[in-house]
Structures are given as C-alpha cells and as structure tokens.
Amino acid sequence: MQKFTVLKGTAAPLPMVNVDTDMIIPKQFLKTIERTGLGKYLFNDMRFTPEGAEKPEFVLNKEPYRHASIIVAGDNFGCGSSREHAPWALLDFGIRAVISTSYADIFYNNCFKNGILPVTLPKEAVEELMQDAKEQVELTIDLEKQQVVGGNGKTYAFDIEPFRRKCLLDGLDDIGLTLVYEDKIAAFETAQKNTQPWLYS
Amino acid sequence: MTAPRTLFQKIWDSHVVSSNDDGTCILYIDRHLVHEVTSPQAFEGLRMTGRKVHRPQATLAVADHNVPTSHDRAKGIADPESRLQVDTLTKNVKEFGITYFDMNDKRQGIVHIIGPEQGMTQPGMTIVCGDSHTSTHGAFGALAFGIGTSEVEHVLATQTLQQKAAKSMRITVKGDLHPGVTAKDVVLAIIGAIGTAGGTGHVVEYAGEAIRGLSMEGRMTVCNMTIEAGARAGLIAPDETTFAYLKGRPMAPQGEDFDKAVAYWKTLVSDEGATYDKEVVLNAADIAPQVTWGTSPETVAPITGTVPDPASVEDEGKKSAMLRALDYMGLQAGMKLTDVKIDKVFIGSCTNGRIEDLRAAAAVAKGRKVAGGVYAMIVPGSGLVKAQAEEEGLDKVFIEAGFDWREPGCSMCLAMNADKLEPGERCASTSNRNFEGRQGRGGRTHLMSPAMAAAAAVTGRLTDVREL
Numbered sequence: 198m199q200k201f202t203v204l205k206g207t208a209a210p211l212p213m214v215n216v217d218t219d220m221i222i223p224k225q226f227l228k229t230i231e232r233t234g235l236g237k238y239l240f241n242d243m244r245f246t247p248e249g250a251e252k253p254e255f256v257l258n259k260e261p262y263r264h265a266s267i268i269v270a271g272d273n274f275g276c277g278s279s280r281e282h283a284p285w286a287l288l289d290f291g292i293r294a295v296i297s298t299s300y301a302d303i304f305y306n307n308c309f310k311n312g313i314l315p316v317t318l319p320k321e322a323v324e325e326l327m328q329d330a331k332e333q334v335e336l337t338i339d340l341e342k343q344q345v346v347g348g349n350g351k352t353y354a355f356d357i358e359p360f361r362r363k364c365l366l367d368g369l370d371d372i373g374l375t376l377v378y379e380d381k382i383a384a385f386e387t388a389q390k391n392t393q394p395w396l397y398s
Numbered sequence: 399m400t401a402p403r404t405l406f407q408k409i410w411d412s413h414v415v416s417s418n419d420d421g422t423c424i425l426y427i428d429r430h431l432v433h434e435v436t437s438p439q440a441f442e443g444l445r446m447t448g449r450k451v452h453r454p455q456a457t458l459a460v461a462d463h464n465v466p467t468s469h470d471r472a473k474g475i476a477d478p479e480s481r482l483q484v485d486t487l488t489k490n491v492k493e494f495g496i497t498y499f500d501m502n503d504k505r506q507g508i509v510h511i512i513g514p515e516q517g518m519t520q521p522g523m524t525i526v527c528g529d530s531h532t533s534t535h536g537a538f539g540a541l542a543f544g545i546g547t548s549e550v551e552h553v554l555a556t557q558t559l560q561q562k563a564a565k566s567m568r569i570t571v572k573g574d575l576h577p578g579v580t581a582k583d584v585v586l587a588i589i590g591a592i593g594t595a596g597g598t599g600h601v602v603e604y605a606g607e608a609i610r611g612l613s614m615e616g617r618m619t620v621c622n623m624t625i626e627a628g629a630r631a632g633l634i635a636p637d638e639t640t641f642a643y644l645k646g647r648p649m650a651p652q653g654e655d656f657d658k659a660v661a662y663w664k665t666l667v668s669d670e671g672a673t674y675d676k677e678v679v680l681n682a683a684d685i686a687p688q689v690t691w692g693t694s695p696e697t698v699a700p701i702t703g704t705v706p707d708p709a710s711v712e713d714e715g716k717k718s719a720m721l722r723a724l725d726y727m728g729l730q731a732g733m734k735l736t737d738v739k740i741d742k743v744f745i746g747s748c749t750n751g752r753i754e755d756l757r758a759a760a761a762v763a764k765g766r767k768v769a770g771g772v773y774a775m776i777v778p779g780s781g782l783v784k785a786q787a788e789e790e791g792l793d794k795v796f797i798e799a800g801f802d803w804r805e806p807g808c809s810m811c812l813a814m815n816a817d818k819l820e821p822g823e824r825c826a827s828t829s830n831r832n833f834e835g836r837q838g839r840g841g842r843t844h845l846m847s848p849a850m851a852a853a854a855a856v857t858g859r860l861t862d863v864r865e866l
C-alpha cells in the first residue's frame with residue numbers, strides 16, 4: 198500500500214450530502230476482476246452523458262479540478278454498497294484524500310486499506326474548506342501533524358485512530374501484521390472448539 | 399459481579415483474539431460468505447503473496463449478482479464480463495478449496511438468503527461478507543457486517559479482522575403492528591425517523607413487541623436494511639422463533655449438538671441494566687405501509703401521504719438534495735403518493751425474496767391481473783425458495799395474474815445482469831436502495847413491501863394495499 202504522509206493539491210468541491218458508492222462507481226463497472234483502471238469511470242453518471250460525452254458542469258470536468266487529489270464533500274460520504282471499487286476508482290483518478298463531516302463505516306474502512314485518507318472535520322471547517330476549494334486554493338493535508346492547511350494558512354486539526362494513522366504513514370500491509378498473531382488465532386480456535394464443537398463439525 | 403453487557407458486547411468479547419492499546423482488536427470470524435463481485439481481487443491478492451485460505455470450511459461461496467434470471471440460464475451467461483466474473487469465482491473456489499453453490503445448483507441464490515436457509519447463520523457467530531447487506535444475518539443474533547475486498551482477503555488469509563468495537567444503539571418498536579403493515583414498513587419507518595446516517599458507527603439491537611412478533615423472514619428484512627440507516631450491523635436476540643427456524647437445516651448443529659447449542663444461544667440476550675450509547679423508541683401503532691418518494695431510503699412517507707415540499711425544509715444541504723431527488727424522480731411536491739403511476743414491478747432481493755414475501759405478494763395477486771402496460775417480475779431469493787413456492791402453487795397464482803416468474807438471483811435489485819430499468823421508467827420495488835441509477839441509469843425506484851408492490855402491479859400505481 199502507498200504511504201500517506203503529506204499531501205498538497207487541488208481540492209474539488211462536491212457540496213452534496215449522502216454521496217453514495219453507486220454514484221462514485223456505478224454497478225456496470227463492478228464486473229472487473231482488477232483493482233486498477235476504474236478512474237475513468239469515477240462518478241460516471243454524473244460526469245458523462247449516456248453517450249459518453251463529458252458534462253461540462255460537473256466539477257471533475259473543469260480545470261483545475263480535473264487534476265484534483267482531494268475531494269471536499271457534504272455529510273455521510275460513501276454510504277450504501279460495500280464496494281471497494283469506490284476507493285479504487287478514487288485512487289485511480291488520483292484522489293488521495295476526502296474531507297467531510299462524516300463517512301459511512303465500510304467506505305471509511307476501505308479508504309485506509311488503499312492509502313486514501315478520509316479526514317473528518319466539524320461542519321464549519323468543512324464549509325470553509327469547501328469555499329477554499331471553490332476558490333481553487335490548494336490544500337495541504339499533513340497526517341503526521343494531523344492537520345489540514347487551507348486558505349491564508351488557516352489550520353484545522355483532525356482526529357484519527359492511532360493504529361490507522363500508523364498503518365497509513367508506514368504503508369503497512371495488515372494481513373502481514375495479523376499473521377504475526379497466528380499462534381493466538383490457533384489458540385482461540387482450539388478453545389472455541391472445546392466449548393462450541395458444533396462450529397467445527 | 400461483572401457489569402451488565404449488551405448482546406453486542408457479549409458476542410464481541412467472545413471473539414477477541416488480541417487487542418491493542420487504542421482498542422483495535424483482532425476479531426475472530428466464524429463464517430465468511432463470498433460472492434463473485436467483491437472477491438476476485440481478494441483471491442488474486444492471496445495468489446500474489448502466496449497465502450492460503452486459513453479455514454476453507456468456514457467459507458461458503460455463491461454466484462448471485464451477475465447471474466441471469468431468465469428461464470434459459472442453464473445455457474450460460476451471455477454478457478462476457480459477467481461470465482468472466484462468475485468463471486473467476488468458479489476457478490478460485492476450486493483452487494482454494496471452498497464450498498460453492500454454482501449457478502445451476504438448486505441451493506443457489508442470493509448470498510444473504512442462502513446462509514440462513516442452509517442453517518449456516520447461527521446465533522452468537524461473527525459473520526462477514528464483502529457485501530453491505532450482510533447485516534441481514536443479525537436477525538439470528540449473530541454479529542454480521544459487510545466488509546470491503548481488502549478485508550475479504552484478510553479474512554480468507556487469517557479468519558480474523560482488525561476491528562474496533564462500534565457504539566451500541568437500541569431501537570425499540572413498542573406494541574403491535576396494524577394488519578397490512580409488515581417488517582419492511584417497520585424498517586422503512588425507522589430509517590425515515592433516524593435518517594441514512596442515523597446509525598453510523600453503531601451496532602443496532604432491535605427490541606420491543608413488534609420486533610419479537612416478527613417471523614425470522616421479517617426479522618431478516620429489518621436487519622437487512624439496517625445498513626440503510628448507516629449502522630454497521632443489526633441484531634435481534636435469538637429466541638424460540640430462531641431455534642425453531644434453525645432446527646434441521648443442513649448446516650445447523652444436529653442431534654445432541656443442537657440442544658447444547660440452544661443452551662448456549664439462550665444466554666445471548668442483553669443483560670438487565672445494560673446501557674446503550676443511543677436509544678430510539680417507535681410505536682408500532684403509528685406505522686402505516688411505507689413507500690419511498692426520493693433517491694435515498696430515508697426519503698420515505700406513509701402511502702396515505704403526499705410528496706413533501708422542499709420549500710418547507712430549512713437545512714440547505716437537505717433542501718438541495720430534495721430538489722435534486724424530485725427532479726430525478728419526476729415528481730411534484732404535494733402530489734398524492736397514490737397518484738404516482740408505475741411501469742415496472744420488481745419483487746425479490748435479499749430484503750424481500752424469501753418464501754413469506756412471495757406468499758404475501760401472492761395473496762394480493764390471487765384472482766387479480768397485472769395492470770395494462772405494467773411489467774411485473776418475481777425473482778425468488780434462492781432455488782429452494784423457488785421450489786417451495788412452486789410446491790405451494792404460488793408460481794401459478796403469479797403466472798395467472800400476469801407476473802413473470804423467474805430464476806433466483808439479485809436481478810433488478812442492482813441491475814448488474816440483464817434485468818434493468820430504462821431511463822425514466824418507474825418501478826415499485828421490494829429491494830433496499832432507491833439511489834439514482836441503482837436499477838438502471840435514469841430508472842426511478844420506489845421501495846415498499848411485497849404486498850404493496852403486488853398491489854401496485856395490479857392497479858398500475860402506488861397503492862395502499864389495505865384498500866384492495
């Protein structure tokens with residue numbers, strides 16, 4: 198997994214609430230058996246007409262937002278389906294961070310598995326950063342310091358669980374981390390088999 | 399004396415393998431369900447790292463999202479991408495030694511229907527699947543939640559997940575439901591009350607007479623849609639209804655083991671005095687049959703109501719979402735919901751594709767005809783549901799009424815196969831999501847119960863089933 202340390206880049210404003218994963222990547226693109234190549238379908242139905250032409254009014258079809266690496270969005274971003282194709286599509290497009298007041302749980306989790314940082318901030322902060330994004334101010338997200346730097350150098354501190362932060366900073370592979378506990382997993386199974394043998398028959 | 403614990407805490411505590419200072423745990427996973435859409439990259443990851451499946455016997459795989467539901471499906475899948483995805487699963491389960499119900503197995507069906515049907519889903523278990531509606535299995539008092547593909551790989555490789563305990567929430571539905579009001583109406587009313595993010599970060603435990611009075615099928619409908627309220631999982635403490643449902647199912651404990659299991663399952667209730675981070679109480683008597691009018695499951699109203707007016711909403715974000723939804727849905731504020739005409743009807747999905755759902759729809763369809771110009775399809779949730787319905791003669795009732803009786807699968811719940819809405823088409827659907835484009839680009843979805851969907855089919859408009 199790609200490490201996440203400091204990200205400085207263009208932020209695309211998406212002032213919508215409840216952006217669901219069906220919007221982020223519609224189901225017709227879930228038929229892939231790969232993780233890559235989904236960026237061109239990101240927000241497909243909002244970004245393109247049924248004939249495949251760009252809709253000029255959609256933010257990611259405008260300059261400089263075509264090159265955005267951050268999305269600033271309304272409440273409850275990433276709700277709905279568990280599809281990890283949503284973070285894959287974001288990442289493939291070049292998005293490394295999202296800023297919102299809240300996220301759906303599964304999407305939030307999926308971001309961390311792919312080196313994307315979902316930053317959670319209070320409503321006023323998200324509104325200010327949304328305004329910065331509209332004014333094409335570049336944002337800086339520093340995971341080490343746990344802060345976002347917006348227009349006029351204003352900083353916004355954010356919270357993140359220490360374990361997730363560490364995995365992202367170091368780009369750690371969690372399966373490898375868990376496999377260190379193989380003996381404990383085996384011991385758990387032995388104990389459970391004794392008390393609930395039917396789970397193993 | 400130990401502090402009183404909730405059901406969620408009990409299940410959680412009994413599955414912690416190891417825990418970190420910040421509360422992140424390695425949580426043991428008892429059962430893992432796998433389908434074709436969210437697993438290929440996980441198996442590929444195992445291959446690339448040379449890892450094996452830790453406990454293949456704890457895993458069950460099925461193809462459901464991409465499978466055709468037409469009568470000639472034994473001929474195979476026409477769409478090359480869908481076919482590749484199903485073939486990839488077939489190859490992966492063979493390589494990694496996982497039990498698999500292929501497309502033509504009579505036990506095949508939607509992943510969340512077959513787990514319970516086979517007795518794989520049991521109280522007290524931790525169950526995951528790369529699918530958000532894994533919350534369905536919570537109806538048995540199992541901690542069941544959806545995961546992403548990276549986590550699917552993690553579970554395959556280690557039979558565990560790295561997780562932090564969610565917060566707890568109790569939703570109590572007091573009293574008895576009115577006749578004609580079903581589990582689907584209950585859960586839609588709950589989502590309407592708390593919103594699509596009302597449960598975020600929480601595991602919901604359902605309680606109250608109205609919940610206790612539900613069959614297992616109804617409980618599954620409620621837990622299924624818990625994810626639409628943003629919650630990680632839904633839970634209903636197991637009771638005699640649960641035990642009776644499980645007894646004799648192929649993957650349930652057998653003989654003496656069953657009695658031992660029941661003795662354990664009976665301990666799976668929240669202790670007296672256990673506290674929750676959030677409590678919500680609804681009165682069953684206040685719940686009428688529900689339909690959605692917008693593009694999020696929280697945009698729901700009683701069928702006796704009207705399309706709401708965005709002008710009456712203060713919050714700017716909500717107002718613009720509402721305006722967008724009404725425009726997408728082609729509806730005007732203030733119009734009566736019963737005046738909304740429909741083009742298609744979809745009865746099925748992991749929310750409402752079980753035998754009881756088909757019985758409820760058949761009871762309405764019996765002796766009536768699908769309205770002119772309406773296409774109505776019934777897609778049983780599994781091959782076994784289909785067989786049971788045919789044994790009861792429900793297929794004949796539907797066919798005589800003019801419904802299309804199809805093969806099992808996810809079908810028009812998400813339209814990954816050939817079943818989809820055309821732009822602008824309006825559908826009465828028993829599925830769980832009315833997002834833009836969910837049932838086909840430009841398609842308009844109204845969520846409701848099977849009886850309500852059948853009522854819409856025969857009148858050609860949204861209808862209060864109680865008035866038929």
Ligand code: SF4
Binds near residue numbers: 462808812829830
């Ligand atoms: S029926 Fe619909 S919600 Fe259920 S698993 Fe299939 S696609 Fe997902």
